[in-house]
Amino acid sequence: MLRLMASMRFREDFHVRVSMTVNGRNVSGEVEGRTLLVEFLREGLHLTGTHVGCDTSQCGACTVHVDGMQVKACSMFAAEADGAQVATIEGVAANDGTLSAIQQAFQDHHGLQCGFCTPGMVMAAASLLKANPKPTEHEVREHLEGNICRCTGYHNIVKAIMAASGQEMPALAAE
Amino acid sequence: MYAFDLERPTTLDAAVKAMAAGGQPLSGGQTLIPTLKARLADPGKLISLHSIPELKGVSTDAEGRICIKGATTHGTVAAEAVAYPALAHLAARIGDPAVRTRGTIGGSLANNDPSACYPAAALGSGATICTDRREIAADDYFQGMFATALEDGEIVTEVKFPVPQVAAYEKFIQPASRFPLVAVFVAKFADGVRVAITGASETGVFRWAEAEAALSARFEASALDGLAMDPDHMIADLHGDKAYRAHLCGVMAKRAVMHAA
Amino acid sequence: MPKDSGIGASSKRREDVRFLTGSGNYTDDINIFGQLHVHFLRADMAHAKLNGVDTAAAEAMPGVHRVFTGADFEAVGGIPCGWLITDRFGQPMQEPRHPVLAHGKIRHVGEPICAVVADTLAQARDAAEAIVLDYETLPAVIDMKAAVSDSSVKVHEELTSNLCYDWGFVEDNRDAVDAAIKGAAHVTTLELVNNRLVANPMEPRVAVGEYNRSDDMHTLHTTSQNPHVIRLLMGAFVLGIPEHKLRVVAPDVGGGFGTKIFHYAEEAFCTFAAKALNRPVKWTSTRSEAFMSDAHGRDHVTKIELALDADNNFVAVRTETYANMGAYLSTFASSVPTWLHGTLMAGNYKTPHVYVNVKAVFTNTVPVDAYRGAGRPEATYQLERVIDMAARELGVDPIALRRQNFITEFPYATPVAVEYDTGDYHATMDKLEEIADFAGFKARRAESERNGKLRGLGINCYIEACGIAPSNLVGQLGARAGLYDAATVRVNATGSISVMVGAHSHGQGHETSFPQVISEMIGIPEDQITIVHGDTSKIPFGMGTYGSRSLAVCGSAMVRAAEKVINKAKKIAAHLLEASDGDIELKDGRFSVAGTDKSVAWGDVTLAAYVPHNYPLTDIEPGLEETAFYDPANFTYPSGAYACEVELDPETGHVKIDRFSAADDFGNIINPMIVTGQVHGGIAQGIGQAMLEGCVYDADGQLLSASYMDYAMPRALDVPFYTVDHSCQTPCTHNPLGVKGCGEAGAIGSPPSVVNAVIDAIASGSGKAVAHIDMPLTPSRVWAAMQ
Structure with missing residues (x-):
């Protein structure tokens, strides 16, 4: 199926030319002032792994990293990412397809069901473990305050992140 | 969103000039962007304060105050305002990690959401809000729900917090928004105690004078026994009526006193 | 030793890789x-x-x-x-x-x-x-009881009133139920609200x-x-x-x-x-649009009466429910408060007399329809709350009261028109007592009390009717569609298999679990089998995925189609092995002649089917592809027992869900990992309903809970690790896999135990007793009830 070209979506009223590095690749495009980073990623760059699940900046499905920091791509304008290093879910696995430790833990521990919140969860987890390589269960849950999952009841997400950090699970969770 | 231009000045001077030419400031955008998505605002031109190095950072001034530049993110305050633990703790629990990456102290104070965290810290600490034009005492700055002493186009450049002997911020969250349903900031200074409450009142953040008097006399949770918040000006919504919020003011104030450090 | 493939193995989900790498293809990606x-x-x-x-x-x-x-x-x-x-x-x-x-x-x-x-x-x-x-x-019509008064404004002028229907079930039971209640030693009455919810799948x-x-x-x-x-x-x-x-x-x-x-x-x-x-x-859709255009769920107002004799045997249950339809009838709206709710009002108990009355009402609100559980959570909540209340009123142990009234003989024909094929309610309750560590509760309560908190333990049982069917029955009940499902098993020339199924997977992991069944039947690796779903141009037909029916109904169709394939393949194998069909056995991907060492591999047989050089062309057609439609003989009846332990802060009314345990009987299980995950998710949605979620309209019909700012979705911090067990298994007697369905159990089984636990916590304190609090049990509601 043919995909829309970015230039079609943004063909009118473009005001800003932005350049950034996305998953290590230099990209640029014309955007409006109001173009959100997530729109630029999804529609401009066809990186559709970053999802939009709400319009009040709460669900976290659009979580990406900007200059190494966790950001909701729906709550930042593309123009503000000019010059930034952006990392999305598409860049997490190795080039040969090998899953990262976090991704693999999500599969091993059934930390996803419908998959829609999953990219945001993985990006949030990566951000947590970078800052806090051995989080407690409570710290994991607290870190996910801005990421909503409707399928898993969080049990296996928390378990996966703990496992990815190399920690044994409490007996209660190990059923 | 309605269409608008977005400018990204790199100096405060340039930002002030752009504002004078009819722009509205965009700081972290964590409140403004959802507002724009709902088409509840039509700014025409936004001036991003995000790329101005002189608006970022945490330092200590000669008077020992913690000085936080206006466009400093909550995450940075949480990590760097270690000399004022209650403030760092408050910043570390605003919203969620992604909000803390983008949201700024200046944006929060300029918006003055009646359920925001920072107004409680600023008012509870007796902070000074510095702008591109002047310095405003916190007691004069907050003027009701979403209302401040700021004039059109005025930019919060820095907030200076006197560091109390002990302080704590106790937050009871509204489970949907994760904003405070009621949160209380208590700060004990040599010359008295300040108690600021957010989330509770229809008039925005406010000081609880009776509690301040009681705690200034005796800084113990039990000093608040028998003090009742007047429910009259409390917010009533899906998540709690006036009586409940008034009750929580007392509970959270006591807990803040108990946890003050 | 757990299996590493086939039925009963916790095979890792193959769909995960695309979702974990951002390679999924959701509709908005198109x-x-x-x-x-x-x-x-x-x-x-x-x-x-x-x-x-x-x-x-x-x-x-x-x-x-x-x-x-x-x-x-x-x-x-x-x-x-x-x-x-x-x-x-x-x-x-x-x-x-x-x-x-x-x-x-x-x-x-x-x-x-x-x-x-x-x-x-x-x-x-x-x-x-x-x-x-x-x-x-x-003027907006919002309150259901006002809506059916003669003076109400009408939502639809062309109708005679705002009453969609006044349904009685079983109408013939009505007088007997009235008489039984009149003559009962004790009657517990409870009026409650089953709160309106918004389903909120994360993808709008x-x-x-x-x-x-x-x-x-x-x-x-x-x-x-x-x-x-x-x-x-x-x-x-x-x-x-x-x-x-x-x-x-x-x-x-x-x-x-x-x-x-x-x-x-x-x-x-x-x-x-x-x-x-x-x-x-x-x-x-934006999320804001979703809140006001996705069909909502639940929204029942009910009065339930439970009558007991002097020995605490249940003698009758009578309910009157107002069910909100919203402004229009959504696709299955009318069936939810009736056939999916009334038929479950016997619960796990041998109550002889049951009568259910439901008044469905039009209001100026978003249409209401099925949401995870659909009718069964409403039935379970009423029954399991009123039983707990009766136990409290009578001063008896809530578990003993339930056990005393359990159905123990199967099949069991309830007074509300369904026949439970199997179950063992004592077994799941026994298992629950073990996994929830009831023995340690006293010590945990004492510890909470030392910290100024109250601790409560709540339990409940549930039964659900899943795999909705059979078509001839649901047709009599008013369904305008059949409720079978279909599958095509297409064996490719080299032996790999594509299975086109009518069920749709949107988180349930069919792409992994369905191949486990085929792998078990034929004895080839799971990765030789692919599931195709979700496209009317590719699959034979399908009634889809809801009511925990995918495996029980569509999985059964797949089994039937695979059986046809195997039967045909055996004929081909018999020809290749120069033996008679009846002597051919299929094991581990090889056909062999019974009692001999002659055999031929699966792939050789499938190749012969597509390259029929040496082939019984006069007897059978080339190719190896079969379709089956499966229409079950009955619903399936998963059941279980759940326990929730809460810690309540009496100063704020805040309730922490500290422990949650679930013992389920799902019959046979294909992939335990996936089943466990389904239960986890259901429990979180049930906790959400009980503690957090409420869709609220004001008197003018404005939606007050119109976004995540006001509609509280469960977050990771709001729920504990769950203890889940599904080792009690009474296989379904009427489908080929003996499976019952597990998708909705968690959401059906959890709200009553949460509320029962909070009531128990309050009762353990020194303050006034509280008989009931309507969901969601927000801190402000709990605190207000305790004042």
Whole structure:
């Protein structure tokens, strides 16, 4: 199926030319002032792994990293990412397809069901473990305050992140 | 969103000039962007304060105050305002990690959401809000729900917090928004105690004078026994009526006193 | 030793890799060259007479192709309801027309009035603001009991009242129930609200309509749990497009929970507009739109009476429920408070007399329909709350009271028209007592009390009817569709297999669990088998995924089709091995002649089927592909016992869910890892209903909980690790896999134990006793109840 070209979506009223590095690749495009980073990623760059699940900046499905920091791509304008290093879910696995430790833990521990919140969860987890390589269960849950999952009841997400950090699970969770 | 231009000045001077030419400031955008998505605002031109190095950072001034530049993110305050633990703790629990990456102290104070965290810290600490034009005492700055002493186009450049002997911020969250349903900031200074409450009142953040008097006399949770918040000006919504919020003011104030450090 | 493949193995999910790497293909990821975008102008008033719509200014705006109004849809059908309910008096339910776009009348906040199609979404939204509506506001009908009073304003003028139906079940039981209650030693009465919920799958709904003028072919890409049902409803009833000219594709779907079963106006619109404009038309719901346009769930107000004799045996249950339908009848709305609710009012208990009365009511609110559990959570909640209340009133142990009244002999015909095939309610309760560590509760309560907190333990049982069927029965009950399912097993020449299934997977992991069954049957590796679903052009037929039916119904169809394939393959093998069919055995992917060492591999047989050089062409056709439709003989009846332990802060009313345990009987299990995950998710939604979630309208019909700012979704911090066990297994007696279904159990089984635990915690304190608190048990409600 043919995909829309970015230039079609943004063909009118473009005001800003932005350049950034996305998953290590230099990209640029014309955007409006109001173009959100997530729109630029999804529609401009066809990186559709970053999802939009709400319009009040709460669900976290659009979580990406900007200059190494966790950001909701729906709550930042593309123009503000000019010059930034952006990392999305598409860049997490190795080039040969090998899953990262976090991704693999999500599969091993059934930390996803419908998959829609999953990219945001993985990006949030990566951000947590970078800052806090051995989080407690409570710290994991607290870190996910801005990421909503409707399928898993969080049990296996928390378990996966703990496992990815190399920690044994409490007996209660190990059923 | 309605269409608008977005400018990204790199100096405060340039930002002030752009504002004078009819722009509205965009700081972290964590409140403004959802507002724009709902088409509840039509700014025409936004001036991003995000790329101005002189608006970022945490330092200590000669008077020992913690000085936080206006466009400093909550995450940075949480990590760097270690000399004022209650403030760092408050910043570390605003919203969620992604909000803390983008949201700024200046944006929060300029918006003055009646359920925001920072107004409680600023008012509870007796902070000074510095702008591109002047310095405003916190007691004069907050003027009701979403209302401040700021004039059109005025930019919060820095907030200076006197560091109390002990302080704590106790937050009871509204489970949907994760904003405070009621949160209380208590700060004990040599010359008295300040108690600021957010989330509770229809008039925005406010000081609880009776509690301040009681705690200034005796800084113990039990000093608040028998003090009742007047429910009259409390917010009533899906998540709690006036009586409940008034009750929580007392509970959270006591807990803040108990946890003050 | 756990198995590492086939039935019973916790095979890792193959679908995970694409979801974990951002390679999924959700409907919003689909963009078709030349597509236009639609923005719906939605009502911001609950009830109004719509005198006219002026779209001229909007149509003149940049980029706008056309603005559609209700008048454009006068010639097409309304959105149909799939289930006709007959009331207590033998009359059909009142069934109003449900237009694609509002015409003449606006009936709920969020109802689509106009559709603006433009080059970009921003242009469409800009133009929508230029539309001028001429309307007169009418009083909103919100409260259900007021809505059925004679003086109420009517939501639909053409109906006689706002009462959709007054249903009695079983009507013939009515007098006996009344008499039993009159003569009972004790009657416990409870009035309660089953709170209105919004399903909130994380992926909002999306529809992309496409039309090809050269062959008059329509394609709809949509976020659906059942693409064939959408094709049938939209094609036959709304737009009049025959099936062979309409393809419905539901690619990766980001959760459904019931709300993506139904046929929605936006799907019909995009399909219609794609032809009208000869351009693809795309709509992506915002979350704010979802809150006011996705069918809501629950919303029952009930009075339940439980009568007991002097020995605490249950003698009768009588209920009266007001069920909110919203402004229109959504696809399965009418069946939820009736057949999916009344039939479960016996619960796990041998109560001889049960009577259920349901009054379904139209109001100026978003239509209400099935949400995870659909009717069964409502039934379970009433029954398990009133039993707990009775135990408290009588001063008896709530577990002992339940055990005393358990059904123990199967099959068991309930007084509400269903027959439970199997179950063992003592076994799941025994298991629960073990895994929930009831023995340690006292010490945990003492510890909580030392910290100024109250601790409560609540339990409940549940039973559900899943795998909704059989067709001849549901047809008698008013279903306007059959409830079988279908599968095609296509064996490729080299032995790999594609299975086209009618069930749709949107989180359930069918792509992994269904191949486990085929792998077990044939003895080839799971990775040799692929599941194809979600596209009407690729699969034979399917009624889709809801009511925990995928494996029990569609999985059974797959088994039947695979059996046909194996039977044919045995004939081919017999020919190759020069033996008789009856002597051929299939094991571990090889056909062998019983009692000999002669054998031939699966792949050699399948190759022979497609390269039939040495083949019994006179007896059997080449190729190896079979289809089966499966219509079950009965529902399946999963059951279980759940326990919740809470810690309550009496100063704030805040309740922490500290422990949650679930012992379920799902019959046989294909993939324990997936089953456990389904239960986890269901429990979180049940905790959400009990503690956090409430969809609230004000008296003017404005939706107060219209976004995640006010509708509290469970977060990771709101729930504990769960202890889940499904080792109690009484296999279903009537489907080939002996499976019962597990998708809804968690959501059905959890709310009563949460509420029972909070009531228990309050009772343990020194303050006043609290008999009941309506869900959600927010801190403010709990605190207020304790004052």
